[in-house]
Amino acid sequence: MLERLKQLREDAKRELEPVSDPAALEQWRVSYLGKRGRLTLTLRGVGKLPPQERPAVGRLANEIKTHLERAFKERAEELRRALLAKELAEASIDVRLPGRQQSLGYLHITTQTLREIYAIFADMGFQVLRSGEVEDDLTNFQLLNMPPGHPARDMWSTFYTTRPGVLLRSHTSPGQIHAMRKHYPRPIRVILPGKCYRYEQITTRSEQMFFQVEGLAVGRNITMADLKGVLVSFVRQMFGSERRLRFRPSYFPFTEPSAEVDIDCILCGGEGCQLCKHTGWLEILGSGMVHPTVLQNGGYDPEEFSGFAFGMGVERICMLKHGITDIRYFYSNDLRFLQQFG
Numbered sequence: 001m002l003e004r005l006k007q008l009r010e011d012a013k014r015e016l017e018p019v020s021d022p023a024a025l026e027q028w029r030v031s032y033l034g035k036r037g038r039l040t041l042t043l044r045g046v047g048k049l050p051p052q053e054r055p056a057v058g059r060l061a062n063e064i065k066t067h068l069e070r071a072f073k074e075r076a077e078e079l080r081r082a083l084l085a086k087e088l089a090e091a092s093i094d095v096r097l098p099g100r101q102q103s104l105g106y107l108h109i110t111t112q113t114l115r116e117i118y119a120i121f122a123d124m125g126f127q128v129l130r131s132g133e134v135e136d137d138l139t140n141f142q143l144l145n146m147p148p149g150h151p152a153r154d155m156w157s158t159f160y161t162t163r164p165g166v167l168l169r170s171h172t173s174p175g176q177i178h179a180m181r182k183h184y185p186r187p188i189r190v191i192l193p194g195k196c197y198r199y200e201q202i203t204t205r206s207e208q209m210f211f212q213v214e215g216l217a218v219g220r221n222i223t224m225a226d227l228k229g230v231l232v233s234f235v236r237q238m239f240g241s242e243r244r245l246r247f248r249p250s251y252f253p254f255t256e257p258s259a260e261v262d263i264d265c266i267l268c269g270g271e272g273c274q275l276c277k278h279t280g281w282l283e284i285l286g287s288g289m290v291h292p293t294v295l296q297n298g299g300y301d302p303e304e305f306s307g308f309a310f311g312m313g314v315e316r317i318c319m320l321k322h323g324i325t326d327i328r329y330f331y332s333n334d335l336r337f338l339q340q341f342g
């Protein structure tokens with residue numbers, strides 16, 4: 001029995017020598033120290049030995065057990081270190097803290113909408129022209145056919161500065177005058193984007209500051225058909241190629257004739273729903289043929305030249321396109337709203 005134990009110790013030692021990975025080591029452990037391992041089985045057999053042999057065999061068996069367990073632990077530790085050394089050698093470990101995440105900025109939804117509008121009109125040959133947000137009464141009203149006391153001025157109540165006659169423009173239309181005076185006598189095809197101001201109650205549909213895009217074309221033989229063609233093209237690129245347009249007679253002091261332009265409801269397609277107030281139509285902009293007096297104020301002879309103009313609220317376009325229900329979201333700086341368009 002003692003000989004068998006000694007043999008077992010030699011076998012275990014020899015077999016442990018080439019073990020070089022955790023799986024093989026575990027296998028070695030099971031085959032000697034496991035429930036059915038050689039040493040375990042041998043220890044169980046001690047009880048069957050004659051009493052005088054038991055102490056010596058038992059002592060040796062326990063010695064071997066301790067020895068094998070220690071050998072197992074040592075080899076396991078060796079393997080762990082070897083593995084770590086290998087990993088360190090193969091891959092470089094970056095011990096630095098990750099940096100703070102840079103949050104990328106993005107354009108405000110109004111700017112995104114403006115750029116979409118620019119792109120569509122640029123394709124049709126319109127240049128972008130800018131004019132100031134601070135205007136005088138002359139350009140904001142009088143040259144647009146609204147002399148002092150004209151009742152239509154009530155529709156464009158605005159903010160006045162302390163300098164008499166200087167105001168924040170109530171629409172982008174004064175840009176028409178600037179464009180004509182700049183380009184006369186050449187033909188004109190421009191859009192005029194920018195901020196406008198109104199002194200009126202803030203509601204879900206109206207803000208005191210908002211964006212408009214004005215359009216102006218002046219030349220020889222320009223007709224209402226040109227206006228319709230340009231607007232149909234714009235609307236179909238902006239709201240979908242199936243859109244239908246409706247021109248509704250209207251009144252603006254600076255165009256004659258004037259028309260409000262509606263599109264068939266983008267939500268219900270004309271069936272009638274809450275968005276279109278069950279009319280099937282959505283108003284998107286005002287337009288018309290440039291009034292002869294305005295042409296003249298811009299320097300163009302209305303006998304020789306004609307033109308069309310239109311003006312749209314950028315937030316309105318954006319609200320329809322994205323299903324936004326309240327214009328006040330745009331400039332209240334609520335990130336929960338703004339981040340939806342990042």
Ligand SMILES: [Zn+2]
Pocket residue numbers: 265266267268269270271272273274275276277278280281
């Ligand atoms: Zn509808």
